[in-house]
Amino acid sequence: MEQAEIGQLMQEFDAEVRRRFPDAPIDRVEILQYGEDPEIEPGQLLGRIYLQPPESTAEGDARKEERGRRLEEFHHAHRAAIRELRRELDKLPASAILEFTVVGEAAEGEHRGPRLRLAGKPGGLGPGAEGGQLTPVMARLGQEDLETLDTLITAGIASSRAEAVRWALARIRERPAYEQLRAHTREIEELKAQF
Numbered sequence: 001m002e003q004a005e006i007g008q009l010m011q012e013f014d015a016e017v018r019r020r021f022p023d024a025p026i027d028r029v030e031i032l033q034y035g036e037d038p039e040i041e042p043g044q045l046l047g048r049i050y051l052q053p054p055e056s057t058a059e060g061d062a063r064k065e066e067r068g069r070r071l072e073e074f075h076h077a078h079r080a081a082i083r084e085l086r087r088e089l090d091k092l093p094a095s096a097i098l099e100f101t102v103v104g105e106a107a108e109g110e111h112r113g114p115r116l117r118l119a120g121k122p123g124g125l126g127p128g129a130e131g132g133q134l135t136p137v138m139a140r141l142g143q144e145d146l147e148t149l150d151t152l153i154t155a156g157i158a159s160s161r162a163e164a165v166r167w168a169l170a171r172i173r174e175r176p177a178y179e180q181l182r183a184h185t186r187e188i189e190e191l192k193a194q195f
Contacts, residue, residue: 001045001094006031013047016088020081024074025052027103038146041161042153045096047089050103067102068114074100075116086118095160139165 001009010031017029027050034042054070056063075082082100089096101115141149149164158164172178 001033006033009045016085017049020085021078024078025070026050027052034150040097041095042150043094043159045092045094046099047096048099048101050101053103063104064114067104070102071100071114071116082118 010029013031014029017026029047029049032040032046032048034040034044037046040046051070051074054066056066058066082098086098089098098118099115146161149158149161152158152164152167153160158167
């Protein structure tokens with residue numbers, strides 16, 4: 001999206017958040033797009049809402065726990081408004097993630113945490129899923145792997161990183177060497193069973 005479009009969307013999002021959560025301890029909001037956060041996929045937006053941290057003199061883990069309680073209390077008090085805002089984001093032409101987090105410092109390599117993330121409307125299962133049951137899998141990928149998945153999305157082969165991974169796995173299963181590998185694996189399992 002162009003910077004002007006993001007700016008306009010940011011103003012509308014900020015106004016909508018403040019309208020839906022008038023008495024909440026909102027510090028600020030932001031809209032991020034692909035390239036501004038590694039968890040955002042091409043064609044996706046992230047609407048992040050920062051809550052003010054609770055006033056405290058605690059430090060370290062105790063401080064993080066207090067921030068976690070602040071997020072839990074906010075979620076409990078505003079559950080219906082959060083669902084309504086999530087539905088509003090589903091009306092956008094781009095897929096959008098809604099994230100709530102509490103302002104605070106994070107050590108290098110850590111998530112800001114705590115955070116509450118609500119993904120947008122689910123896309124189709126994509127090629128290779130055949131309407132079957134899908135199992136969520138967490139994977140940490142390096143920059144080169146992310147760029148590979150994002151290239152598949154940009155080329156139109158997949159609509160999300162999850163779909164790009166499923167596509168790549170389907171290509172591996174099509175190779176003759178994969179069937180040989182499976183046969184050897186079955187042989188190893190049979191030998192193990194004999195012990």
